[in-house]
Amino acid sequence: MKIAVLPGDGIGVEIVAEAVKVLRALDLKFEMEEALVGGAAYEAHGHPLPESTLKLAKEADAVLFGAVGDWKYDKLERKLRPEQAILGLRKELGLFANFRPAICYEQLTHASSLKPELVAGLDILIIRELTGDIYFGQPRGRREAPDGAFAGQPEAFDTMRYTRPEIERIAHVAFQAARKRNRKVTSVDKANVLETFQFWKDVVTEVHAQYPDVELEHMYVDNAAMQLVRAPKKFDVIVTGNMFGDILSDEAAMLTGSIGMLPSASLNERKQGLYEPSHGSAPDIAGQGVANPLATILSAAMMLRYSLDQEEAARRIEAAVKDVLAQNLRTADIYSEGTTKVGTKEMGDAVVARLK
Ligand code: NAI
Ligand code: MG
Secondary structure, eight states, rough: EEEEEEEEEEEEHHHHHHHHHHHHTOOOOOOEOOOOHHHHHHHHHHHHHHSSHHHHHHHHHEEEEEEEGGGGTTTTTTGGGGGHHHHHHHHHHHHEEEEEEEOOOOGGGGGGGOOOHHHHHEEEEEEEEEEEEETSSOOOOEEESSTTTTTSEEEEEEEOOOOOHHHHHHHHHHHHHHTTSSSEEEEEETTOHHHHHHHHHHHHHHHHHHTTSSSEEEEHHHHHHHHHHHOOGOSSEEEEHHHHHHHHHHHHHHHHGGGGOOOOEEOOOOEEEEESSSSSTTTTTTTTSSSOOOHHHHHHHHHHHHTSSSSSHHHHHHHHHHHHHTTTTGGGGGOOSSSSSOOHHHHHHHHHHOOO
């Protein structure tokens, strides 16, 4: 098993170091190789995603990614900006399934924007399709409206589309993920209005025939947005298209409190994946040793689960994180009165100590 370790910029360097420490503490056999990405790679090689970094990522079973970006690169032309590295990796690795778990840890229940009783024990997984939908559909553009009440007026248009294979593969991913959880999938669509999502619903229903042990429910996206804040614990796995997933995953993230706790994964058909915290490089606190490394440590746990087939090790890390929170250790972003404030390194050390 080979892991490409790409810390990137800002706090990426600090938090990835802690995740690597945690991985090493597991006594599993894998090789980890580090490379520059983002602004760090631009400084050294003049490009945010050098060939050598891309090659390492392609050869690895999984990529552990920190974060990229800094305000000082804002004036660079778009293709040299640090953010291009992550877009390039997604494209080159063919990553089509984005996993975002929303877990509300018992000790952080008060940090949620919802009432504690609604989120206590929350553990749901949003799976967003990444390659299709209205974000990439052609044709798109601007023109003079050819018809309608405003014919002749300037207009803009995009095209929503999904091919059968794109829906099939994300549906398989969702049903398989549900098997490792509570065996329930909610497929979110807008089949009542959109042909694309009637097709989505039909194909997901077809694929479901191969997973009789998993419950499938269909829900319109407007209702799903409502249910997520009304009774989020009723969900287990949510699978949806690119745009609905973009919106619902941010909504679900806020149920859990802090961005410093949220891991993510993006997978391709070979189960090769890129694992990263949901937050960015946090230039405002970079280099101070105060960033929360738990989102990255939990991303490493997802990597063990989804790309390296080490479910047991993944659960060990997740349990260690819960224990550390139960010990009342907190980085600044999740600190509250009566708890013990620790830095990035101390938090990583505490997780390692619990693992042992
Ligand atoms: P950000 O997520 O980096 O920071 C937002 C706020 O959350 C900041 O106040 C930061 O200090 C705090 N924060 C983030 N992660 C934290 C952690 N682990 N522990 C404690 N506090 C944490 O988003 P922002 O400020 O909008 O962007 C900063 C840079 O990051 C930009 O250059 C942006 O383009 C880049 N970015 C990169 C991403 C990636 O690498 N995938 C994703 C999002 C932003
Ligand atoms: Mg978003």
